[in-house]
Amino acid sequence: MESLDDYQIPYGLMAEFDTPAGVMHAAEKVRDEGFTRWDVHTPFPVHGMDDAMGLKNSPVGWFTFVCGLCGFFGGMLMIWYMNAYDYGIPVGGKPNFSPFGSFPVAYEMTILFGAFGSLLGMLYLNRLPRLHHPLLKNMRFADVTHDKFFVVIEADDPKYDEEETRKLLKKSGSKHIELVNE
Amino acid sequence: MAHDVVPSSVKIAPPPVELERPPLVENNHSIGWISDTVAGVIEDKTPGWWKLAISLSLFVSLGLPIGLIYLISTGVGVWGLNHPVAWGWAIVNFVWWIGIGHAGTLISAILFLLRQKWRTSINRASEAMTIFAVMCAGIFPGVHVGRIWFDWWLFPIPNANSIWPQFRSPLLWDVFAVSTYFTVSVLFWYMGLIPDLATMRDRFRKVAGKVTEPAARLRNKVAQFLYGAFSLGWTGSNRHWSNYEKAYLLLAGLSTPLVLSVHSIVSFDFAVSQLPGWHTTIFPPYFVAGAVFGGFAMVMTLMIPLVSLYRLNEIVTIRHLEVMSKVILVTGSIVGYAYAMEFFIAYYGGNPYELYAFKNRAFGDMNWSYWWMISCNVLAPQFFWFKWCRTTPWFIWVICGFVNIGMWMERFVIVVTSLHNDFMPGNWGYYSPTWVDMITYFGTFGFFMTLFLLFCRFLPLIAISEVKGVTVQADPHHPLGGAKH
Numbered sequence: 239m240e241s242l243d244d245y246q247i248p249y250g251l252m253a254e255f256d257t258p259a260g261v262m263h264a265a266e267k268v269r270d271e272g273f274t275r276w277d278v279h280t281p282f283p284v285h286g287m288d289d290a291m292g293l294k295n296s297p298v299g300w301f302t303f304v305c306g307l308c309g310f311f312g313g314m315l316m317i318w319y320m321n322a323y324d325y326g327i328p329v330g331g332k333p334n335f336s337p338f339g340s341f342p343v344a345y346e347m348t349i350l351f352g353a354f355g356s357l358l359g360m361l362y363l364n365r366l367p368r369l370h371h372p373l374l375k376n377m378r379f380a381d382v383t384h385d386k387f388f389v390v391i392e393a394d395d396p397k398y399d400e401e402e403t404r405k406l407l408k409k410s411g412s413k414h415i416e417l418v419n420e
Numbered sequence: 421m422a423h424d425v426v427p428s429s430v431k432i433a434p435p436p437v438e439l440e441r442p443p444l445v446e447n448n449h450s451i452g453w454i455s456d457t458v459a460g461v462i463e464d465k466t467p468g469w470w471k472l473a474i475s476l477s478l479f480v481s482l483g484l485p486i487g488l489i490y491l492i493s494t495g496v497g498v499w500g501l502n503h504p505v506a507w508g509w510a511i512v513n514f515v516w517w518i519g520i521g522h523a524g525t526l527i528s529a530i531l532f533l534l535r536q537k538w539r540t541s542i543n544r545a546s547e548a549m550t551i552f553a554v555m556c557a558g559i560f561p562g563v564h565v566g567r568i569w570f571d572w573w574l575f576p577i578p579n580a581n582s583i584w585p586q587f588r589s590p591l592l593w594d595v596f597a598v599s600t601y602f603t604v605s606v607l608f609w610y611m612g613l614i615p616d617l618a619t620m621r622d623r624f625r626k627v628a629g630k631v632t633e634p635a636a637r638l639r640n641k642v643a644q645f646l647y648g649a650f651s652l653g654w655t656g657s658n659r660h661w662s663n664y665e666k667a668y669l670l671l672a673g674l675s676t677p678l679v680l681s682v683h684s685i686v687s688f689d690f691a692v693s694q695l696p697g698w699h700t701t702i703f704p705p706y707f708v709a710g711a712v713f714g715g716f717a718m719v720m721t722l723m724i725p726l727v728s729l730y731r732l733n734e735i736v737t738i739r740h741l742e743v744m745s746k747v748i749l750v751t752g753s754i755v756g757y758a759y760a761m762e763f764f765i766a767y768y769g770g771n772p773y774e775l776y777a778f779k780n781r782a783f784g785d786m787n788w789s790y791w792w793m794i795s796c797n798v799l800a801p802q803f804f805w806f807k808w809c810r811t812t813p814w815f816i817w818v819i820c821g822f823v824n825i826g827m828w829m830e831r832f833v834i835v836v837t838s839l840h841n842d843f844m845p846g847n848w849g850y851y852s853p854t855w856v857d858m859i860t861y862f863g864t865f866g867f868f869m870t871l872f873l874l875f876c877r878f879l880p881l882i883a884i885s886e887v888k889g890v891t892v893q894a895d896p897h898h899p900l901g902g903a904k905h
């Protein structure tokens with residue numbers, strides 16, 4: 239009899255580890271094998287894992303920088319437009335626009351826009367929010383936010399081969415390896 | 421619990437005596453213990469004291485709608501404001517609440533940049549305190565304008581005569597500073613919550629099969645849905661953590677100049693005017709130090725009872741309280757220095773109006789507020805020179821209560837005593853609040869406590885993933901993190 243499992247598309251292999259050191263050594267092995275579509279899942283950011291995975295510096299800073307600049311110059315432009323160009327209000331003989339008097343507001347807007355840039359840039363780079371993820375169906379994976387560590391190699395990876403990859407993960411010290419479907 | 425024992429085969433070499441520090445989480449608990457303990461606060465039955473506390477808070481918060489409806493329907497005359505004191509309790513309360521918020525941002529941002537790992541145990545609750553305190557603060561200037569239906573003139577949109585707001589006024593800078601502060605605090609807080617909301621989502625998912633009672637099943641479904649939706653599909657991926665940590669660092673880097681600027685700009689509301697007692701250049705740093713001082717006192721006022729009621733004293737330890745007491749001692753002394761320096765400059769500056777304003781503060785007809793301020797803010801924290809005083813929770817709590825009162829008195833001294841006797845004796849007067857001032861202020865306490873209690877009940881009140889990250893078990897190079905010798 240056909241079962242539903244015959245129609246399942248594999249998402250990848252998931253290997254469980256108990257300690258941060260264990261998962262880090264495994265990550266180093268997977269990196270050295272030249273995998274590209276894989277990830278490490280941990281309950282907290284493990285120090286040194288970016289190197290162990292061979293990740294480059296995160297580009298979030300560019301979002302912050304560009305948004306911050308927009309905030310600063312946007313703030314200056316807004317004040318100049320409102321108080322000097324569109325409807326000048328002379329107050330106390332002061333100039334209608336001065337970068338000094340406008341600085342506090344432009345400064346706050348730099349921070350406001352920069353903060354939105356950081357958060358939204360982070361979410362964009364992480365492709366979040368995401369309503370569904372194959373791993374989130376797996377009950378064992380639920381411990382990833384508790385005290386377990388996982389290495390997941392996706393089936394899309396050009397070097398992926400179910401048998402070979404399973405062996406590699408076993409050799410790197412995982413006690414529990416399972417195939418996760420889409 | 422089953423998983424809180426270190427395997428006996430693990431031998432840890434102790435560090436040299438001079439480098440030894442107490443651990444941030446006591447008794448070598450496993451990282452799983454941390455999520456069990458913090459999430460337990462949400463998962464356990466609602467404690468009786470919580471129900472009592474929220475009933476009381478809701479009752480006290482009634483003062484807010486009563487006071488505000490009466491004010492708005494009648495006019496600002498129902499407050500004690502009159503010529504020459506046109507800024508009374510409302511502005512005192514505004515500055516007081518906004519100052520309280522500053523400790524939360526200091527803990528979450530500045531201590532993060534300074535790599536003070538102990539901050540992880542208290543940053544979530546302090547950030548929540550910040551947000552709720554800024555909400556309370558925001559109420560006052562909003563209603564203080566008198567005709568609140570013109571509040572929209574504060575926004576950068578043209579009014580009915582096509583006139584825009586006037587950007588040379590510090591009061592408008594303040595609008596931008598406070599609204600930016602609130603928004604950025606919420607963003608920072610929410611970002612920190614994402615991994616912990618995922619923890620809650622997964623915990624409710626794990627027990628979903630075991631729940632049989634219909635009401636509990638519905639609760640479980642709702643919890644899974646809400647924690648799931650707000651955790652945005654977080655999977656703890658290291659590729660995500662990498663961007664997340666960078667964004668966290670950047671937000672901390674942005675919040676640091678923000679928190680310093682917010683109270684500086686609040687102080688400009690006073691310092692940019694011409695009034696003796698307000699027109700001083702010391703205000704920005706003095707306000708910021710005072711804000712941190714008062715804010716830390718409020719953090720301790722909230723955390724000490726909370727920690728003992730929820731039995732979280734292995735995560736928020738005596739060491740945490742001691743470090744915070746030291747911060748209070750330092751900032752309290754900075755504030756004391758500022759009070760002395762203000763007097764010195766009033767004398768040395770040679771301006772008779774300025775000198776009079778300060779003599780009047782200490783010896784005039786509102787001198788009670790000045791001496792309350794000195795006793796609570798300068799003298800009370802000096803107890804923290806002694807170790808016993810810094811490590812005894814009930815004593816810290818009492819001192820922090822005095823600091824909260826003292827910081828309110830400081831703002832009263834600045835706002836009211838400067839206004840009530842200024843240049844010409846013909847322009848002098850006295851100020852007394854009315855019952856409307858009082859119930860509105862006490863109402864904000866109820867509002868604040870209601871929000872804070874709801875936060876404790878439904879959100880992880882300690883940053884689970886951050887605390888896990890600072891334990892020795894989390895360090896892959898430490899024997900407890902699984903490293904081989």
